[in-house]
Amino acid sequence: MLNRLTNALRGKVRLEVEGAFPERLLNLCAQRGILFWNVEWLGATRLRFTVTRQGAGxxxxxxxxxxxxxxxxxxxxxLVFLERFRRRYTLLIGLALSLTAVCVLSQFVLTIQVEGNQTVPTAVILTELRRQGLRPGVFGPGLDEKTIRTKALLQLPELSWMSVNLYGTRAQVLVREATPEPEVVDETATGSVVARASGIITRMDTLNGGALVDVGDTVVAGETLISGTVHLDAPKYSELPDLGTLQVRAEGRVYARTWRTLVGELPLESTVKVYTGEEKTCWSATVLGQRFVFFGNSGIPFSKYDKISKVWELTLPGGQAMPLTVQRETHRAYETAAAALDPDAARQMLEEQLLEELKQAVGEGEVVSTDYTAVEEDGLLRVTLQAECTEEIGRFVPDENTQEKEADS
Incomplete structure (x- = not known):
């Protein structure tokens, strides 16, 4: 195998010999030290054999x-293959430029891969890395991976660890997201649980403090449900006076039936787009983050227009994206005109929006029933949602002493 590779690099020539005694030539080559092999007899006076390119003459x-x-x-x-291009100067120049491009481009970062992130978007990480100097087209040996990693972590508190590794033209960025800190309840803060909405109490789960209401009671928003002031009674059958009061942090969950009213409005006349038929197209290419316009004008073509973009990205067979994209931007001119909305469609849209707003307000609660009413007045469609819900209405409110301490701190 090694001999074949050596002969392929230095070249070989196949010679055909014809004479009365062709074997005499083989003996002379052996005496002169000329390497030959693969002798093939074609007849009694003809044979072929192979010699090196240097020994052919x-x-x-x-x-x-x-x-x-x-x-x-x-x-x-x-060498024989290269001799074919002795007079093909264009091909030789192209070959030289190709080899130079391979040697030069291999020193630059062409692709950046981010791995390990789940909640932090990749675009956010790439934007910060670009700000720190790591981007497609940057000179790889000139990068300080440790400095880039340290500065990027300081600007991205959502990450707890980062590693930047260079593999030729590919930069691999490994990250680990930080674990969110659990919500810490200040046990030293005293206060009460009050109602954040009016309703009828359906369930009481008092964990700390004194309950002021019971199941079946009607409460209004802002009313105290669980007090943080606990009265300390004297021991039973004793003549001692009461021990006074103790301020604690009231805790508990209070569930109630609530009734909510939400209102939404929408004009019955809207402005729509009417396309004029005028279009302009602009072609551009983005190479290593730099955009080049090679056809059309990238300026503002019309006073009112929609821009439709389509991007083609160079991707290797393995799915690796390269920093080379071709983009086509189509600008379509339009004018605005007034158009009437379908009342049924507008009402349905408002009802869906109000229901979504109601679910966000209730949170983990349950919407028991809903009732919608719609009225058209002065060019507006007004939809009112009245709903009965079951939800947790208690919220902690610190007392005056706790608020003063927080203000002082």
Whole structure:
């Protein structure tokens, strides 16, 4: 295998010998130290054999001494292949430029891969890395991976760890997201649980403090449900006076039936787009983050227009995206005109929006029933949602002493 590779690099020539005694040429080549192999007899007076490119000339001269006619039957090898381009200067220049481009471009970062992120968007990480100097087209040996990693982590508190590794033209960024801190309840803060909405109490789960209401009671928003002031009674059957009061942090969950009213409005006349038929197209290419416009004008073509973009990205067979994209932007001109809305469609849209707003207000609660009413007045469609819900209405409110301490701190 090694001999074949060596012969392919230095070149080989296939010689055809014809004479009375062609074997005499083989003996002379052996005496002169000319390497030959693959001898093939074509007849009693003809044979072929292979010699090196350097020994071909000497073997032909020895053929005359052996009274034989020696002709070249073929040649192969790297040098022979390159000799075909001796007068093809354009191909030689292209080959030289290609080799130079490979050697030069291999020193630049072409792709950046981010791995390990789940909640932090990749675009956010890439934007911060670009701000720190890591972007497609940057000179790889000139990068300080440790400095880039440290500065990026300071600007991205959502990440707890980052590693930047360079593999030729590819930069691999491994990240680990930070674990969110659990919500810490200040046990030293005293206060009460009050109602954030009016309703009828359906369930009480008091964990700390004194309950002021019971199941079936009607409460209004802002009313105290669980007090943080606990009265300490004297021991039973004793003549001692009460021990006074103790301020604690009231805790508990209070569930109630609530009734909510939400109102939404929408004009019955809207402005729509009417396309004029005028269009302009702009073609551009983005190479290593730099945009080049090669056809059309990238300026503002019309006073009112829609821009439709389509991007083609160069992707290798393995799915690796390269920093080369071609983009087509189509600008379609339009004018505005007044148009009447379908009342049924507008009402349905408002009802869906109000229901979504109601679910966000209730949170983990349950919407028991809903009732919608719609009224058209002065060009407006007004939809009112009245709903009965079951929800947790308690919220903690610190007392005055706790608020003063927080203000002082």
């Amino acid at each position: 000497a073997a032909i001269e020895l053929g005359e001494r052996a009274m034989c006619t020696v002709t070249r039957a073929g040649q192969a090898g790297l």
